Amino acid sequence: MRVSAVQMDMKFEDPEKNYEKAEQLIRMAAKQKPDTIVLPETWNTGFFPEKNVSSFSDKGGQRTIELFSALSKELDVNIIAGSVVNEKQEGMYNTTYIFDRKGKCIAEYDKTHLFSYMNEDEHFKKGEKLTTFELDGVKCGVIICYDIRFLELIRTLTLQGIKILFVVAQWPVPRIKHWEILNQARAIENQIFVACVNSCGTAGETIYGGHSALIDPWGENIVQAGNTEEIITGDFDIEIVDKIRDTINVYNDRRTELYKII
Template structure:
């Protein structure tokens, strides 16, 4: 599967401009003929305008679903629409929407781990389920930013059979080493591909660190971005799975009788 990562610098608290920019970047990424294009976390508002967050939310994902249903069908590409600040049933969620090449919204995921250090849990409601889906016959999962620190979540997805993990984030430059190590570790320990896309640019006093990457199950980096806004594209060779699991079969050798 050919993957395009859109490392986007969004404008803080300006959804109108950000939707226009996201469409422009998706169209640009599509010129590299990817099967799947991925955006970063909360690209519609940035992280996160507390003073008027409810007014700036997407409402039940309506604007996001309309735009990416149209784009994915027109461009014949799967789209992981990063995540958006989203209001549903009177609560605010950090929601990722997934679209196939037919323009169908086939899955959604609400961020389950909220970053208490930034008081994210004061403004957002936690999601309560994991999400898997199929793109072009390949089982995939998606998580959002802080979720990557919780190895139990990713192992749960891996045990459900995913081969690709999409990670969408707004990760600060001050902790970019953690970003790199955690994504590589999740790929290695679960023997899965990881497509991790971060934002870049500045929101308030926080500088976001870029370094989006495509990582194979050996922990090898196929493609990697810098700190600036850019699009990177690379190929995931699914034939790797048989080789790695016949060589280092961690799933066969697990000791579930000892785990609690």
């Protein structure tokens, strides 16, 4: 699978400009002939407007679904639409939508681990389910930013059969080393491909660090971005997953009778 990661510099609290830019970047990425294009976290607003967050949100994801359904069908490409600040009937969520080549929204995921350090849990509701889906016959999973710190989540997804993990984020400069190490570790320990897509630029007072990457199951970067807006593209040879698991079979050698997670 050929994947393009769009490391977007969004404009804080300006959905109109962000939707326009997201479409432009998707069209640019499509010229590299990927199978799948991925955007970062909360690209419609930046992370995140604490005041009047509702006024900047996508109501029920309607605008996002309309735009990316049309784009994925027109461009014949799968799209992981990053995530958006999304107001549902029950409250505010941080939501990602996934679209196949035919323009169908095949899955969605509400961020399950909210970043209390920046008060995300005071403004958003927690998602209550994990999400897997198939793109071109390959089983995939998606998580959002802070989720990457919760190894139990990613192991659960891999036990459900995923071979690619998409990580969409707004990860800040001071902890960018954590971003790199955590994504590489999740690829190695779960023997999966990881497409981790961060934003760059400034949202509010926070500077985001880029360094998006496409990582193989050995933890090696196939390609990595810098810290400014750019599109990176690389190829995932899915057959490698089974070969690695046949060589170092951690799934067969696990001792589940000894593990107790509370």
